[in-house]
Amino acid sequence: MDYKDEVRLDYSREERKGVSEVVYCPGKSDGQLAGIASDVRARSMNMAFSRLSPHQAEIIAGTPPLSYDPISKLGTIEFTPAPKLGVTVAVLSAGSSDVPAALEAAQIAEFFGCTVKKFFDVGVAGLHRLLGILPELREADIAIAAAGMDGVLPTVVTGLLPCLVIGLPTSVGYGVASGGRTALDTMLASCSPGLVTVNIDNGVGAGLAAVIAAKKMRRQN
Secondary structure, three states, X not given: OOHHHOOOOOOOHHXXXXXXXXXXXXXXXXXXXXXXXXXXHHOOOOEEEEOOOHHHHHHHOOOOOOEEEOOOOEEEEOOOOOOOOOOEEEEEEOOHHHHHHXXXXXHHHHHOOOEEEEEOOOOHHHHHHHHHOHHHHOOOXXXXXXXXXXXXXXXXHHHHOOOEEEEEEOOOOOHHHHHHHHXXXXXXXXXXXXXXXXXXXXXXXXXXHHHHHHHHHHHHO
């Protein structure tokens, strides 16, 4: 069976949404991924691949080369760098265990043209760490805050910054953290205005939300 009988890439998404499709890789066969990569290269398209295993990264490798980060598990094929949007996105992680999801968000935002500044391991268990970087955070146009456990960091960041904050709950935590559900509920129940929240571990969604907001800001300016 031809891979195109199983896979239909959304070639018009960039025209509709301003960002191209991001291919979610778990569950895809080697043949499907090889076909997608071949099609993308034949069309000279920039493309991002999420949750790539090292084996899958080898399947997609080619020319131009796949850029692959084994921590975020994000891979990208880039023919032409995206135009710079002139918007700065601050990406924070509460703990070092939240870094994979935060990195996924940061790399997606960067891939689509945002300037990204990363601030990792700045959770509220040591509030001085967050307060120490506050002057730099206030220079950002958009912030993404990744947190597991009790998921409080995005609420605190939203209370301190004037910009849009995107909460990224992660599946990090013991017992009642419930695989990220507690962090998600905390962010959804937040009283800080200007906080929006994506799904658990959805760094791609957080990064794309920041990019779409950045494109809107650019048009208004």
